[in-house]
Amino acid sequence: xxxxxxxxxxxxxxxxxxxxxxSLQNRAPNTHPIEFTAPFVFGRFNVxxxxxxxxxxxxxxxxxxxxxxxxxxxxxxxxTCHKQALxxxxxxxxxxxxxxxPLKFNAMSLANLMWGPRHFFWDGRVSSLEAQAIExxxxxxxxxxxxxxxIIDLNNDELYKKLFKKAYGEISxxxxxxxxxxxxxxxxxxxxxxxxxxxxxxxLSPLENQGRKLFxxxxxxxxxxxxGNCIDCHSQFLTSGFGSKxxxxxxxxxxxxxxxxxxxFILTQNEAHRGLFKAPTLRNIAVTAPYMHDGRFTTLEEVLxxxxxxxxxxxxxxxxxxxxxxxxxxxxDHISLNLNDNEITAIIAFLHTLTDDEFLTNSAFSNxxxxxxxxx
Amino acid sequence: xxxxxxxxxxxxTVNKKTITFAFLALVTVLVVVxxxxxxxxxxxxxxxxxxxxxxxxxxxxxxxQNPGGDGEFTVRDFQLFISNIVLSSPTNQINEQxxxxxxxxxxxxxxDQIVIPQIKLRSHNQLSFGIxxxxxxxxxxxxxxxxxxxxxxxWNWQVGYKFLLLEGTxxxxxxxxxxxxxxxxxxxxxxxxxxxxxxxxxxxxVINFKIDLQRLFQKDNSHDVIPTQPQLPQDIEYIDMYxxxxxxxxxxxxxxxxxxxxxxxxxx
Numbered sequence: 001x002x003x004x005x006x007x008x009x010x011x012x013x014x015x016x017x018x019x020x021x022x023s024l025q026n027r028a029p030n031t032h033p034i035e036f037t038a039p040f041v042f043g044r045f046n047v048x049x050x051x052x053x054x055x056x057x058x059x060x061x062x063x064x065x066x067x068x069x070x071x072x073x074x075x076x077x078x079x080t081c082h083k084q085a086l087x088x089x090x091x092x093x094x095x096x097x098x099x100x101x102p103l104k105f106n107a108m109s110l111a112n113l114m115w116g117p118r119h120f121f122w123d124g125r126v127s128s129l130e131a132q133a134i135e136x137x138x139x140x141x142x143x144x145x146x147x148x149x150x151i152i153d154l155n156n157d158e159l160y161k162k163l164f165k166k167a168y169g170e171i172s173x174x175x176x177x178x179x180x181x182x183x184x185x186x187x188x189x190x191x192x193x194x195x196x197x198x199x200x201x202x203x204l205s206p207l208e209n210q211g212r213k214l215f216x217x218x219x220x221x222x223x224x225x226x227x228g229n230c231i232d233c234h235s236q237f238l239t240s241g242f243g244s245k246x247x248x249x250x251x252x253x254x255x256x257x258x259x260x261x262x263x264x265f266i267l268t269q270n271e272a273h274r275g276l277f278k279a280p281t282l283r284n285i286a287v288t289a290p291y292m293h294d295g296r297f298t299t300l301e302e303v304l305x306x307x308x309x310x311x312x313x314x315x316x317x318x319x320x321x322x323x324x325x326x327x328x329x330x331x332x333d334h335i336s337l338n339l340n341d342n343e344i345t346a347i348i349a350f351l352h353t354l355t356d357d358e359f360l361t362n363s364a365f366s367n368x369x370x371x372x373x374x375x376x
Numbered sequence: 377x378x379x380x381x382x383x384x385x386x387x388x389t390v391n392k393k394t395i396t397f398a399f400l401a402l403v404t405v406l407v408v409v410x411x412x413x414x415x416x417x418x419x420x421x422x423x424x425x426x427x428x429x430x431x432x433x434x435x436x437x438x439x440x441q442n443p444g445g446d447g448e449f450t451v452r453d454f455q456l457f458i459s460n461i462v463l464s465s466p467t468n469q470i471n472e473q474x475x476x477x478x479x480x481x482x483x484x485x486x487x488d489q490i491v492i493p494q495i496k497l498r499s500h501n502q503l504s505f506g507i508x509x510x511x512x513x514x515x516x517x518x519x520x521x522x523x524x525x526x527x528x529x530x531w532n533w534q535v536g537y538k539f540l541l542l543e544g545t546x547x548x549x550x551x552x553x554x555x556x557x558x559x560x561x562x563x564x565x566x567x568x569x570x571x572x573x574x575x576x577x578x579x580x581x582v583i584n585f586k587i588d589l590q591r592l593f594q595k596d597n598s599h600d601v602i603p604t605q606p607q608l609p610q611d612i613e614y615i616d617m618y619x620x621x622x623x624x625x626x627x628x629x630x631x632x633x634x635x636x637x638x639x640x641x642x643x644x
Contacts, residue, residue: 041526043519216532218558222626223627235526235527235530242526243527245480319545332552
């Protein structure tokens with residue numbers, strides 16, 4: 001055999017071997033789409049093309065969500081501030097992370113995140129769940145984790161290596177964010193009494209139904225229509241802020257011009273957006289106290305009292321709030337819905353129909369480490 | 377057969393062949409011409425430019441004269457539905473599918489637009505669309521086009537959609553009054569027809585429309601004596617925002633504003 005033939009043969013074998021190894025290393029993981037159901041009235045939803053909702057990614061995301069390995073002191077996990085029994089809030093005025101310094105914001109509930117506003121956090125500063133997921137991990141007061149070190153630590157964990165390989169092929173900042181985002185996407189709350197009522201399975205009590213009607217109405221004294229005005233910021237089925245552009249953000253009169261916070265302005269740098277915050281989902285609102293972006297109200301009664309006379313005027317206050325009144329406007333200085341006590345009780349009764357016990361106890365959303373322990 | 381009759385037969389055969397060839401050539405030429413003259417698909421863009429009278433419309437930062445009274449107003453939000461777009465010619469009609477478009481003017485652009493892709497334009501000279509949402513869609517929970525029962529434009533499933541949303545502030549003598557115009561109801565759905573012959577810009581398929589918020593507040597004078605001549609701009613009467621600062625569910629008030637749907641969109 002000629003030398004040249006041998007060289008060519010070896011070269012071909014080498015190239016084939018290299019191609020095979022490259023192909024094996026870069027082969028997309030063999031994943032399986034996750035199945036889920038949601039009411040059609042929730043509407044369209046989007047999952048990023050580069051992060052399909054797979055069983056493998058959700059399994060990994062759930063484990064990461066509950067694992068304090070994501071924090072610098074190995075004591076704080078996402079679930080520290082997002083507890084399932086509290087609809088993934090923490091019951092605190094504002095959350096406390098590794099630094100022990102209270103954060104600026106109240107922990108937001110995590111439910112039905114595939115619908116509603118496409119900007120996340122109270123001030124909407126990020127525009128994807130993936131971007132949202134990574135922020136608290138890096139934040140100095142929340143989890144303060146060095147991501148490079150986190151990736152090293154995850155690579156030293158055989159189970160994580162296996163889970164990442166199955167879900168995304170590699171451990172990286174992107175795949176950590178994607179996994180956490182996908183687990184959060186599966187947190188669907190759709191079996192409250194309100195859902196059952198919408199499906200025609202139950203009737204609401206007269207008080208709850210009165211509250212529902214008030215919730216859904218902007219008051220109009222000209223036609224004797226009484227309303228709680230909730231629908232102007234919280235959509236009828238999702239009960240979240242609206243999904244289009246920044247329609248899901250509002251200044252609901254918490255502060256006057258002197259104390260008005262940045263809110264959405266931090267993202268848009270538009271003065272008209274100063275003091276606008278995200279209208280949160282009201283799903284499970286009865287278990288997510290305290291309320292508002294800074295947790296200033298401890299009860300739903302306090303929230304209703306705010307809309308019924310506690311509104312503070314500022315330059316970006318929603319005209320819908322100024323105008324909404326159940327008695328004909330006699331003077332413009334005092335802003336109030338002027339609901340009576342019975343109507344306030346009715347709205348709160350309706351808000352309680354949004355509690356979804358199945359969501360609060362669903363084992364698919366629970367701490368997998370606890371499940372591991374109980375399995376033992 | 378004689379020699380002469382043979383010649384005649386040959387001539388006829390040649391003539392037949394020539395005629396057949398000529399006919400085929402003619403058909404081929406006609407097919408080529410028809411194919412060449414067939415209009416290539418083109419995007420049609422309905423571009424809406426908002427104004428208040430002659431002034432370009434700007435959210436939040438610009439104030440405008442109350443059309444029918446004292447004071448000035450600013451707008452923090454303005455959105456409306458355009459539905460059921462139809463392009464037609466004497467022999468042809470194109471109905472856009474899922475034709476529900478929400479126009480809004482809170483972006484960085486001075487206009488909002490609707491693009492209807494790949495229309496084979498021949499001689500479409502009429503365009504029609506509705507302002508609002510037709511009764512069938514308004515009474516349903518369907519997600520079609522920009523219709524979304526969980527959007528800001530949805531009231532609730534018993535009432536349907538706001539066809540037009542205008543919110544802002546009127547300042548009169550340093551007193552600030554909130555402006556809330558949420559105009560809906562099936563009766564308000566208004567179909568507009570436009571003659572678009574020579575109105576489509578040939579280079580980009582754009583038709584430019586003016587949306588004039590001032591004309592939205594034009595008073596309905598249809599109860600008056602039928603005018604013999606078109607109304608002059610200086611003769612148009614407008615609604616005083618101070619007297620009608622919010623319109624939501626009062627049928628009479630809704631009708632007053634929805635009357636403006638007939639006037640406030642024109643081809644530029």
